[in-house]
Amino acid sequence: MPSDARSLRPRAEHFVAPLEETPLQAVDAVDTTSAPRSMWGEAFRVLVRNPVFIVSALLILLVLFVSAFPGLLTSQDPTYGVLGRANQGPSAEHPFGTTTQGYDVLARTLYGTRTSVTVGFFTMILSTLIGGTLGALAGYLGGFFDAVLSRITDIFFAVPLILGAIVIGNRVDHVTVWIVVVVLGVFGWTNIARIMRGAVISVKNQDFVTASTALGASRPVILLKHVIPNAIAPVIVTATVNLGVFIVAEATLTFLGVGLPPTSVSWGGDISAAQNALRTQPMMLFYPSMALAITVLSFIMLGDAVRDALDPKARKR
Amino acid sequence: MTSTTPLLEISDLEITFSTSSGPVQAVRGASLAVYPGETVAIVGESGSGKSTTAMSIARLLPKNGAVTGGSIRFGGKDITSVPTREILALRGSEIGLVPQDPMSNLNPMWKVGSQITEALAANNVARGSAARKRTVELLEEAGLPDAARRAGQYPHEFSGGMKQRALIAMGLAARPKLLIADEPTSALDVTVQQQILDHLDSLTTELGVAVLLITHDLGLAAERAQHLVVMYKGQIVESGPALEILQSPQHPYTKRLIAAAPSLASRRLVSVKERERVVEQAQAHAAAAHAATDAQAPETGPAAADAQSPASDVVIRVENLTKDFPIRGSVPWRSTPFRAVDDVSFDLERGTTTAIVGESGSGKSTVAQMVLKLLEPTSGRVLYEGKDVTTYRGAELKSLRRRVQPIFQNPYGTLDPMYSIYRTIEEPLRLHGIGDAKSREAKVRDLLDKVALPAEMMRRYPNELSGGQRQRIAIARALALDPEVVVCDEAVSALDVLVQAQVLELLNDLQAELGLSYIFITHDLAVVRQIADRTLVMEKGRVVEQGATEDVFHSPREEYTRRLLGAIPGGSIPLAGAETIDVDVAELDSSADDEPEHAAPAPDEMPYGAFVNPADRPDRRDHGHSGGPIGGAGGEHV
Numbered sequence: 018m019p020s021d022a023r024s025l026r027p028r029a030e031h032f033v034a035p036l037e038e039t040p041l042q043a044v045d046a047v048d049t050t051s052a053p054r055s056m057w058g059e060a061f062r063v064l065v066r067n068p069v070f071i072v073s074a075l076l077i078l079l080v081l082f083v084s085a086f087p088g089l090l091t092s093q094d095p096t097y098g099v100l101g102r103a104n105q106g107p108s109a110e111h112p113f114g115t116t117t118q119g120y121d122v123l124a125r126t127l128y129g130t131r132t133s134v135t136v137g138f139f140t141m142i143l144s145t146l147i148g149g150t151l152g153a154l155a156g157y158l159g160g161f162f163d164a165v166l167s168r169i170t171d172i173f174f175a176v177p178l179i180l181g182a183i184v185i186g187n188r189v190d191h192v193t194v195w196i197v198v199v200v201l202g203v204f205g206w207t208n209i210a211r212i213m214r215g216a217v218i219s220v221k222n223q224d225f226v227t228a229s230t231a232l233g234a235s236r237p238v239i240l241l242k243h244v245i246p247n248a249i250a251p252v253i254v255t256a257t258v259n260l261g262v263f264i265v266a267e268a269t270l271t272f273l274g275v276g277l278p279p280t281s282v283s284w285g286g287d288i289s290a291a292q293n294a295l296r297t298q299p300m301m302l303f304y305p306s307m308a309l310a311i312t313v314l315s316f317i318m319l320g321d322a323v324r325d326a327l328d329p330k331a332r333k334r
Numbered sequence: 335m336t337s338t339t340p341l342l343e344i345s346d347l348e349i350t351f352s353t354s355s356g357p358v359q360a361v362r363g364a365s366l367a368v369y370p371g372e373t374v375a376i377v378g379e380s381g382s383g384k385s386t387t388a389m390s391i392a393r394l395l396p397k398n399g400a401v402t403g404g405s406i407r408f409g410g411k412d413i414t415s416v417p418t419r420e421i422l423a424l425r426g427s428e429i430g431l432v433p434q435d436p437m438s439n440l441n442p443m444w445k446v447g448s449q450i451t452e453a454l455a456a457n458n459v460a461r462g463s464a465a466r467k468r469t470v471e472l473l474e475e476a477g478l479p480d481a482a483r484r485a486g487q488y489p490h491e492f493s494g495g496m497k498q499r500a501l502i503a504m505g506l507a508a509r510p511k512l513l514i515a516d517e518p519t520s521a522l523d524v525t526v527q528q529q530i531l532d533h534l535d536s537l538t539t540e541l542g543v544a545v546l547l548i549t550h551d552l553g554l555a556a557e558r559a560q561h562l563v564v565m566y567k568g569q570i571v572e573s574g575p576a577l578e579i580l581q582s583p584q585h586p587y588t589k590r591l592i593a594a595a596p597s598l599a600s601r602r603l604v605s606v607k608e609r610e611r612v613v614e615q616a617q618a619h620a621a622a623a624h625a626a627t628d629a630q631a632p633e634t635g636p637a638a639a640d641a642q643s644p645a646s647d648v649v650i651r652v653e654n655l656t657k658d659f660p661i662r663g664s665v666p667w668r669s670t671p672f673r674a675v676d677d678v679s680f681d682l683e684r685g686t687t688t689a690i691v692g693e694s695g696s697g698k699s700t701v702a703q704m705v706l707k708l709l710e711p712t713s714g715r716v717l718y719e720g721k722d723v724t725t726y727r728g729a730e731l732k733s734l735r736r737r738v739q740p741i742f743q744n745p746y747g748t749l750d751p752m753y754s755i756y757r758t759i760e761e762p763l764r765l766h767g768i769g770d771a772k773s774r775e776a777k778v779r780d781l782l783d784k785v786a787l788p789a790e791m792m793r794r795y796p797n798e799l800s801g802g803q804r805q806r807i808a809i810a811r812a813l814a815l816d817p818e819v820v821v822c823d824e825a826v827s828a829l830d831v832l833v834q835a836q837v838l839e840l841l842n843d844l845q846a847e848l849g850l851s852y853i854f855i856t857h858d859l860a861v862v863r864q865i866a867d868r869t870l871v872m873e874k875g876r877v878v879e880q881g882a883t884e885d886v887f888h889s890p891r892e893e894y895t896r897r898l899l900g901a902i903p904g905g906s907i908p909l910a911g912a913e914t915i916d917v918d919v920a921e922l923d924s925s926a927d928d929e930p931e932h933a934a935p936a937p938d939e940m941p942y943g944a945f946v947n948p949a950d951r952p953d954r955r956d957h958g959h960s961g962g963p964i965g966g967a968g969g970e971h972v
Contacts, residue, residue, distance in 0.1 A: 031574030033584040044832045045802040224747035232762040233735035246752045
């Protein structure tokens with residue numbers, strides 16, 4: 018019971034705010050004016066206001082356009098090499114000059130985009146499918162499955178992506194783009210699996226999953242309709258960054274001579290060839306390297322922007 | 335002392351937050367005064383500006399918040415715009431703070447004692463061995479037995495109640511003149527809350543410290559403070575002597591708050607409900623009889639209003655339900671079973687509500703999960719309409735799921751953030767293959783109407799809704815399959831008082847309209863009083879008392895029930911004008927800490943950020959009354 022004995026308040030005033038200044042509102046009234054906002058809609062609104070996203074998206078569009086229609090930007094054939102025009106500087110006909118083999122540097126850089134984007138894109142799809150499936154199953158089923166699948170993931174994680182690919186690449190006689198995709202995909206899914214597993218575990222313990230169980234949804238239905246849609250966002254972020262990593266990996270393998278054969282057009286192969294003429298023809302190294310750097314950077318920037326949009330908590334302020 | 339100058343005087347305070355969508359005024363024209371040695375309580379719902387006002391005193395507002403008008407005078411000196419250095423000097427030594435969440439306000443890496451020693455050193459009270467000696471004295475003073483040993487322990491070795499005692503010791507370490515207590519007990523069980531507040535009371539009286547108590551619980555505020563300040567949407571709508579405000583509230587908001595606060599008004603509210611109930615039961619009879627003609631429900635009407643009448647129609651019978659959880663032992667292969675639920679039996683009659691009440695860790699939610707068939711019982715049976723459903727699988731289980739539906743506690747976790755409201759409510763219909771797209775849409779509209787939400791809401795997403803609205807969507811989803819039993823697991827505990835009252839009324843109306851049977855799991859006795867026909871009181875996995883709700887409240891047989899009822903704040907305050915239906919138990923009568931869960935997470939919580947706050951889960955909260963994890967029961971008793 019309150020006692021007024023120890024109060025030093027001079028007198029007990031009782032203040033009441035005039036009602037016109039503090040009008041009462043209905044309890045928990047519904048705001049029917051604003052437009053509906055889904056999580057993806059919200060994320061998109063954040064994205065389009067992010068300059069990092071705008072810049073990276075424009076660069077990626079450019080890269081995609083070049084890889085789709087490299088012939089629109091140059092009339093030269095990237096595989097036509099004439100020793101008679103070797104080691105030329107920039108000219109109207111060859112704006113980036115020519116290589117020691119007499120190839121047109123601009124044409125090779127443009128056509129090389131297609132190889133890199135193909136490898137990066139399909140490897141990303143393959144590794145996300147493998148890693149996403151295994152990670153989701155491990156996280157959702159838990160127990161014994163989780164233990165086994167997680168150890169398998171650890172084993173693959175212990176093999177460096179490049180090392181694994183070098184070993185396989187050395188055993189295969191004629192390496193094509195698709196072999197590179199499979200090899201990189203098989204060794205590059207582990208981080209996706211780990212992220213998917215963690216996200217699935219955190220989602221599957223939420224009340225709405227329990228509510229669906231109690232509504233009568235079966236376990237596969239819950240996994241596909243509730244758990245994966247809610248766990249996919251961090252996987253998308255990682256997959257976008259991975260795309261850049263796989264492009265670098267392909268270039269590295271080709272540079273080392275265990276990737277695509279010298280007959281194919283690839284930035285990695287061009288960089289490898291250019292290092293012999295580094296002192297005399299530095300621009301030969303510069304163009305494919307720049308193309309590689311810009312492409313990879315734009316995918317990594319896109320990943321960052323998507324992360325910011327999907328997970329505001331990870332945003333650094 | 336003859337001084338009549340207030341210790342703290344706030345006049346026309348304006349606080350503005352700059353947000354991405356422009357400036358938002360959180361507090362407008364607030365004026366209040368705290369005199370030396372008195373306790374003033376600021377009462378309001380979440381978002382009313384009560385904490386913002388209190389935090390501005392010690393200049394602890396978030397970075398985007400600023401005082402944009404008015405003045406704060408402390409000890410006669412204007413501190414509104416003095417340099418931060420001077421505020422730093424005031425903090426701790428003149429103004430102490432007891433934060434809201436004891437679980438997260440102690441650094442887990444440091445021993446409790448050294449955190450208090452640090453506070454002493456920071457305020458130049460004592461250093462070195464003198465400070466360590468003083469720390470032990472302070473902990474003793476805060477009511478921790480064996481304080482010397484306790485000072486050397488880490489926060490995880492303390493129960494929630496003990497942590498809050500340590501934080502109180504810290505707040506009072508430098509003998510401040512004013513102690514700001516921001517919801518100091520809202521994360522604790524009622525019995526622990528009572529001990530802590532009793533102790534805080536006697537300590538501040540002894541030391542002559544003025545207390546500014548921030549709370550959402552009007553009953554608690556009225557019991558502990560001499561002066562009440564009621565805030566609503568950033569403004570002070572009413573302030574004055576506690577008793578006067580409770581007995582003759584002037585502002586319509588205060589009136590509404592007092593009418594909705596279960597702890598104060600349950601007496602009156604229940605009497606109204608009792609009268610309503612007679613009418614409702616008649617309607618329910620008609621509804622059930624109607625349902626019986628076109629559905630296959632073979633049973634007779636719902637049970638009579640009076641729970642004391644003999645059982646006529648039991649929907650769910652729980653027999654000797656027991657659940658053991660394995661607890662990891664000292665070695666990996668040796669686990670010891672922990673009995674979470676021990677031999678629980680009860681009946682749920684059609685059209686009635688059975689409440690299961692208990693403090694955190696009492697096993698009440700585990701019972702709910704077993705009734706919902708989300709957990710397998712270790713032994714015992716659950717009978718649904720006389721049939722044992724314990725072994726149901728596949729199609730049988732799916733048809734049972736249609737008839738027993740849950741509503742969960744956390745309104746922010748219960749809806750899939752990726753699903754629009756329409757998809758959420760439609761999901762159960764789709765899962766059970768009911769109707770076509772058109773008839774499902776009609777059903778969703780109908781359900782939204784039932785829970786008093788506009789149909790335009792269908793295309794919205796959960797992140798746009800308030801906690802109360804989400805909970806109404808969850809109710810609509812639970813009702814989509816026309817279930818017979820709804821299991822409400824702390825369904826209203828996370829809601830503000832007014833919204834809570836609204837949702838309870840909705841549940842009550844739906845019961846009358848549809849003849850639903852509820853199992854109502856809660857820690858809040860006031861809510862039980864308002865909605866339940868029968869009540870089970872659980873403690874440490876066992877049912878310690880069960881009977882008709884009125885019997886349990888009027889003449890509790892068990893010491894534990896009496897203790898629970900006695901711990902409810904605001905129970906002893908005489909309300910003028912309330913029709914008293916039970917004079918004999920005036921001190922046990924009204925009930926409840928409204929929402930011991932601390933404030934709900936922001937509505938824009940992201941889906942995969944997984945809001946998992948251990949303090950939010952009632953069963954993982956502190957096990958205060960049964961003793962700390964290490965220290966035994968002594969820690970909680972004053």
